[in-house]
Each structure stands twice: as structure tokens, then as C-alpha cells.
Amino acid sequence: MNLLPSSSAFHGFDGWSAAQAELADKGLAPPQNAEDLARHVIFAICHASVTASVGRRTYEHCVRALELGATARMSFRHPGKAEAIDQIWQERERFFRTYRESNDKLGYLASLPWIGPVTKRNLARRLGLLINQRAAA
DSSP: OOOSOOGGGTTTOTTOOHHHHHHHHTTOOOOSSHHHHHHHHHHHHHHTTSOHHHHHHHHHHHHHHHHTTOOGGGTOOOHHHHHHHHHHHHTHHHHHHHHHHOSOHHHHHHTSTTOOHHHHHHHHHHTTTTTTSOOOO
């Protein structure tokens, strides 16, 4: 399941550096719409404190349930994470609008449901916010 639009959409886009284009090739780029941001956040929550394969499988099941109009709880046994995922999906337009308007995007990420310090940094990397910083989580 592709999380972002293809990286070709970013190449040649005014304002995109070569580093940003490279991040887009790896699936790491700023969200282009509310669904992009919601999927990034859900991906980060699903991968928190589990192996990559478990996180990937959980993410796929959650997104499938949400796209069918069901709750994430149908495919996610952790009630706190499932509730956060449902809220993020239901309020994705508001979260995206607030994210775009925020002058402190890292601070804003920390305010999202079920996003703690480590998950915030992982999410920030996926969104291309930590381009020139070492991974510190």
C-alpha cells in the first residue's frame, strides 16, 4: 500500500531541493492533503513499540477498515491506539489545516492523539521535517 503520491510528482516542483526530492523517493515528504497526513500519523502509531512487520500489517488492516467506514478497533486490539486512529481519521481535515497553519510543526505533532516524544520524531522524519538532523529518538 503506497503511503504517498509517487515521487515523480515532487521532482521539478518549485521550492523542492535535491534532498527533499530524495526523501520523496523514499516515501518521506510533506503531506499534500488531509488523507496523506492522516495516513502518516496512523502509520507512526501502528509502528510504535512493535516490530516493522507487525506495524506494517496493523497499518494495512487499520487503513482497510477505515476506508470501508469501520472503526480501527476492528483490526487493532489496543483500545487507546484504536481510539486515537479513529479520531485522526475522522478529524483529518481539521488536523491537516492546523498542521499547515502551524509555525511549530514539531510541537504540533506532539499535540496529536497518541503521539509521544519518540513517535513524534519518527513521524517528523516521515514528513520530511528532520531533513538535516540526525536521527535522535
